[in-house]
Amino acid sequence: xxxxxxxxxxxxxxxxxxxxxxxxxxxxxxxxxxxxxxxxxxxxxxxxxxxxxxxxxxxxxxxxxxxxxxxxxxxxxxxxxxxxxxxxxxxxxxxxxxxxxxxxxxxxxxxxxxxxxxxxxxxxxxxxxxxxxxxxxxxxxxxxxxxxxxxxxxxxxxxxxxxxxxxxxxxxxxxxxxxxxxxxxxxxxxxxxxxxxxxxxxxxx
Numbered sequence: 001x002x003x004x005x006x007x008x009x010x011x012x013x014x015x016x017x018x019x020x021x022x023x024x025x026x027x028x029x030x031x032x033x034x035x036x037x038x039x040x041x042x043x044x045x046x047x048x049x050x051x052x053x054x055x056x057x058x059x060x061x062x063x064x065x066x067x068x069x070x071x072x073x074x075x076x077x078x079x080x081x082x083x084x085x086x087x088x089x090x091x092x093x094x095x096x097x098x099x100x101x102x103x104x105x106x107x108x109x110x111x112x113x114x115x116x117x118x119x120x121x122x123x124x125x126x127x128x129x130x131x132x133x134x135x136x137x138x139x140x141x142x143x144x145x146x147x148x149x150x151x152x153x154x155x156x157x158x159x160x161x162x163x164x165x166x167x168x169x170x171x172x173x174x175x176x177x178x179x180x181x182x183x184x185x186x187x188x189x190x191x192x193x194x195x196x197x198x199x200x201x202x203x204x205x
Contacts, residue, residue, distance in 0.1 A: 001045045001093070003065050008046050015042065030100075048093055049100035060138045064092060087123045088130035094118060095135060095144055102143070115147060116157045128164060141165075 002008040012022070015034055020042060023033045030047040048065055051058050071086040085093065094115055101107035135141050145165055151157035 001048065001065070001068065003046060003069075005046070008044070011044060015044070048096045050104075052103065054139075057138055057140075061096060064089075064134060064138075068093075087127040088134065091118065091131045092134050095140065095147075098147060099140055099143055112147070112151055112155055116151050116155045119148075119151075119161050120156075120158050122161075132165065 002011055012032060012034075016022070020034045020036050023035055023041075026033060028050060030050050031043045031045040034042045034044065036042070048061055052061075068085055068089050071089045072083050073086055074081050075084045076082075084090065094111075098107055098111050098115065101111065132141070135144050148157065148162045148165055152159050152162070
Protein backbone atom coordinates (compact mmCIF):
# COMPACT_ATOMS: atom_id res chain seq x y z
CA UNK A 1 0.00 0.00 0.00
CA UNK A 2 1.64 3.24 -1.20
CA UNK A 3 -0.76 6.21 -0.96
CA UNK A 4 1.88 8.80 -1.86
CA UNK A 5 1.72 9.35 -5.65
CA UNK A 6 5.43 10.00 -6.16
CA UNK A 7 6.42 6.93 -4.15
CA UNK A 8 3.78 4.85 -5.94
CA UNK A 9 5.09 5.86 -9.37
CA UNK A 10 8.64 5.14 -8.21
CA UNK A 11 7.61 1.66 -7.05
CA UNK A 12 6.05 0.95 -10.44
CA UNK A 13 9.29 2.06 -12.15
CA UNK A 14 11.42 -0.19 -9.92
CA UNK A 15 9.25 -3.20 -10.73
CA UNK A 16 9.42 -2.40 -14.44
CA UNK A 17 13.22 -2.29 -14.26
CA UNK A 18 13.08 -5.86 -12.95
CA UNK A 19 10.97 -7.12 -15.83
CA UNK A 20 7.51 -6.70 -14.32
CA UNK A 21 5.00 -5.40 -16.86
CA UNK A 22 1.81 -3.35 -16.36
CA UNK A 23 -1.15 -5.35 -17.62
CA UNK A 24 -2.99 -3.83 -20.58
CA UNK A 25 -6.46 -3.81 -19.01
CA UNK A 26 -6.89 -2.25 -15.56
CA UNK A 27 -10.15 -2.90 -13.69
CA UNK A 28 -9.78 -0.50 -10.76
CA UNK A 29 -8.21 2.78 -9.69
CA UNK A 30 -7.05 1.73 -6.20
CA UNK A 31 -4.39 -0.64 -7.53
CA UNK A 32 -2.29 -1.35 -10.61
CA UNK A 33 -2.08 -4.93 -11.85
CA UNK A 34 1.29 -6.09 -13.14
CA UNK A 35 2.81 -9.47 -14.03
CA UNK A 36 6.27 -10.95 -14.39
CA UNK A 37 7.60 -13.24 -17.11
CA UNK A 38 6.19 -16.29 -15.31
CA UNK A 39 2.69 -14.83 -15.27
CA UNK A 40 2.67 -14.09 -11.54
CA UNK A 41 0.28 -11.18 -10.96
CA UNK A 42 1.26 -8.34 -8.62
CA UNK A 43 -1.26 -5.80 -7.36
CA UNK A 44 0.37 -2.55 -6.29
CA UNK A 45 -2.10 -0.58 -4.17
CA UNK A 46 -2.42 3.18 -3.89
CA UNK A 47 -5.55 2.93 -1.69
CA UNK A 48 -7.39 0.31 0.37
CA UNK A 49 -10.45 0.40 -1.92
CA UNK A 50 -12.34 2.39 -4.50
CA UNK A 51 -14.38 5.37 -3.27
CA UNK A 52 -17.69 4.51 -1.58
CA UNK A 53 -20.90 6.52 -1.93
CA UNK A 54 -20.66 7.85 1.64
CA UNK A 55 -18.25 10.80 2.00
CA UNK A 56 -17.83 10.26 5.75
CA UNK A 57 -16.82 6.65 5.16
CA UNK A 58 -14.29 7.75 2.53
CA UNK A 59 -12.80 10.37 4.84
CA UNK A 60 -12.36 7.85 7.65
CA UNK A 61 -10.75 5.29 5.37
CA UNK A 62 -8.41 7.94 3.95
CA UNK A 63 -7.47 8.95 7.51
CA UNK A 64 -6.65 5.38 8.50
CA UNK A 65 -4.77 4.81 5.24
CA UNK A 66 -2.46 7.73 6.07
CA UNK A 67 -1.99 6.49 9.65
CA UNK A 68 -1.20 2.95 8.50
CA UNK A 69 2.30 3.98 7.38
CA UNK A 70 3.42 4.35 11.01
CA UNK A 71 1.73 1.16 12.23
CA UNK A 72 4.10 -1.38 10.70
CA UNK A 73 6.13 -4.28 12.05
CA UNK A 74 8.88 -6.47 10.59
CA UNK A 75 8.03 -10.12 10.02
CA UNK A 76 10.51 -12.79 8.99
CA UNK A 77 8.84 -14.81 6.24
CA UNK A 78 10.87 -17.58 4.57
CA UNK A 79 14.09 -15.95 5.73
CA UNK A 80 13.17 -12.47 4.51
CA UNK A 81 12.30 -9.47 6.68
CA UNK A 82 9.08 -8.00 5.30
CA UNK A 83 7.31 -4.84 6.47
CA UNK A 84 3.72 -5.73 7.43
CA UNK A 85 0.87 -3.79 9.04
CA UNK A 86 0.18 -4.23 12.74
CA UNK A 87 -2.62 -6.68 13.46
CA UNK A 88 -5.42 -4.10 13.78
CA UNK A 89 -4.46 -2.44 10.51
CA UNK A 90 -4.12 -5.73 8.66
CA UNK A 91 -7.59 -6.72 9.88
CA UNK A 92 -8.92 -3.34 8.74
CA UNK A 93 -7.46 -3.76 5.25
CA UNK A 94 -9.02 -7.24 4.96
CA UNK A 95 -12.42 -5.93 6.10
CA UNK A 96 -12.35 -2.95 3.72
CA UNK A 97 -11.27 -5.25 0.89
CA UNK A 98 -14.27 -7.52 1.51
CA UNK A 99 -16.65 -4.57 1.75
CA UNK A 100 -15.23 -3.12 -1.48
CA UNK A 101 -16.02 -6.32 -3.38
CA UNK A 102 -19.35 -6.85 -1.64
CA UNK A 103 -20.88 -3.52 -2.60
CA UNK A 104 -19.84 -3.92 -6.22
CA UNK A 105 -20.14 -7.51 -7.40
CA UNK A 106 -20.04 -9.71 -4.31
CA UNK A 107 -17.11 -11.85 -3.21
CA UNK A 108 -16.22 -15.52 -3.19
CA UNK A 109 -14.79 -18.08 -0.83
CA UNK A 110 -11.19 -16.88 -1.02
CA UNK A 111 -11.76 -13.64 0.90
CA UNK A 112 -13.75 -15.47 3.59
CA UNK A 113 -10.98 -18.07 3.92
CA UNK A 114 -8.38 -15.30 4.29
CA UNK A 115 -10.52 -13.84 7.08
CA UNK A 116 -10.81 -17.21 8.88
CA UNK A 117 -7.07 -17.91 8.71
CA UNK A 118 -6.34 -14.43 10.05
CA UNK A 119 -8.69 -14.65 13.05
CA UNK A 120 -7.86 -18.27 13.91
CA UNK A 121 -4.45 -16.99 15.00
CA UNK A 122 -3.94 -15.43 18.42
CA UNK A 123 -3.87 -11.63 18.54
CA UNK A 124 -3.07 -8.97 21.13
CA UNK A 125 -6.09 -7.63 23.03
CA UNK A 126 -5.09 -4.00 22.57
CA UNK A 127 -4.89 -4.53 18.81
CA UNK A 128 -8.35 -6.14 18.84
CA UNK A 129 -9.70 -3.08 20.64
CA UNK A 130 -8.05 -0.76 18.10
CA UNK A 131 -9.63 -2.71 15.25
CA UNK A 132 -13.10 -2.55 16.85
CA UNK A 133 -12.73 1.19 17.36
CA UNK A 134 -11.79 1.74 13.72
CA UNK A 135 -14.62 -0.29 12.18
CA UNK A 136 -17.07 1.38 14.56
CA UNK A 137 -15.93 4.85 13.49
CA UNK A 138 -16.27 3.88 9.81
CA UNK A 139 -19.68 2.34 10.43
CA UNK A 140 -19.04 -1.22 9.23
CA UNK A 141 -19.29 -3.15 12.51
CA UNK A 142 -22.52 -4.86 11.42
CA UNK A 143 -20.97 -6.00 8.15
CA UNK A 144 -17.96 -7.47 9.96
CA UNK A 145 -20.22 -9.29 12.44
CA UNK A 146 -22.27 -10.78 9.60
CA UNK A 147 -19.09 -12.06 7.94
CA UNK A 148 -17.90 -13.55 11.24
CA UNK A 149 -21.12 -15.49 11.81
CA UNK A 150 -20.98 -17.00 8.33
CA UNK A 151 -17.33 -17.98 8.88
CA UNK A 152 -18.05 -19.56 12.27
CA UNK A 153 -20.98 -21.53 10.91
CA UNK A 154 -19.44 -22.81 7.66
CA UNK A 155 -15.67 -22.28 7.57
CA UNK A 156 -14.32 -23.29 10.98
CA UNK A 157 -13.62 -19.85 12.43
CA UNK A 158 -12.91 -20.10 16.16
CA UNK A 159 -15.84 -18.38 17.85
CA UNK A 160 -13.82 -17.68 20.98
CA UNK A 161 -11.33 -15.62 18.96
CA UNK A 162 -13.97 -13.23 17.62
CA UNK A 163 -16.56 -13.38 20.42
CA UNK A 164 -15.67 -9.80 21.37
CA UNK A 165 -17.19 -8.76 18.01
CA UNK A 166 -20.36 -10.89 17.94
CA UNK A 167 -21.90 -10.67 21.43
CA UNK A 168 -25.60 -10.54 20.49
CA UNK A 169 -25.15 -11.97 17.03
CA UNK A 170 -28.72 -12.73 15.96
CA UNK A 171 -30.16 -9.35 16.90
CA UNK A 172 -27.26 -7.27 15.65
CA UNK A 173 -26.65 -9.12 12.39
CA UNK A 174 -30.31 -9.20 11.36
CA UNK A 175 -30.48 -5.46 12.03
CA UNK A 176 -27.28 -4.76 10.09
CA UNK A 177 -28.47 -6.83 7.12
CA UNK A 178 -31.73 -4.89 6.97
CA UNK A 179 -29.67 -1.70 6.78
CA UNK A 180 -27.38 -3.21 4.12
CA UNK A 181 -30.32 -4.43 2.05
CA UNK A 182 -31.59 -0.85 1.75
CA UNK A 183 -28.20 0.42 0.54
CA UNK A 184 -28.77 1.70 -2.98
CA UNK A 185 -25.30 0.73 -4.19
CA UNK A 186 -25.53 -3.02 -3.52
CA UNK A 187 -25.82 -5.55 -6.31
CA UNK A 188 -29.31 -7.03 -5.81
CA UNK A 189 -28.59 -10.63 -6.95
CA UNK A 190 -25.60 -10.87 -4.63
CA UNK A 191 -27.58 -9.36 -1.77
CA UNK A 192 -30.27 -12.01 -2.18
CA UNK A 193 -27.64 -14.75 -2.04
CA UNK A 194 -26.06 -13.17 1.02
CA UNK A 195 -29.37 -12.83 2.89
CA UNK A 196 -30.26 -16.46 2.19
CA UNK A 197 -26.80 -17.57 3.29
CA UNK A 198 -26.99 -15.68 6.58
CA UNK A 199 -30.57 -16.77 7.24
CA UNK A 200 -29.56 -20.42 6.87
CA UNK A 201 -26.82 -19.94 9.45
CA UNK A 202 -29.00 -18.07 11.91
CA UNK A 203 -31.70 -20.77 11.88
CA UNK A 204 -29.35 -23.25 13.50
CA UNK A 205 -27.86 -20.91 16.11
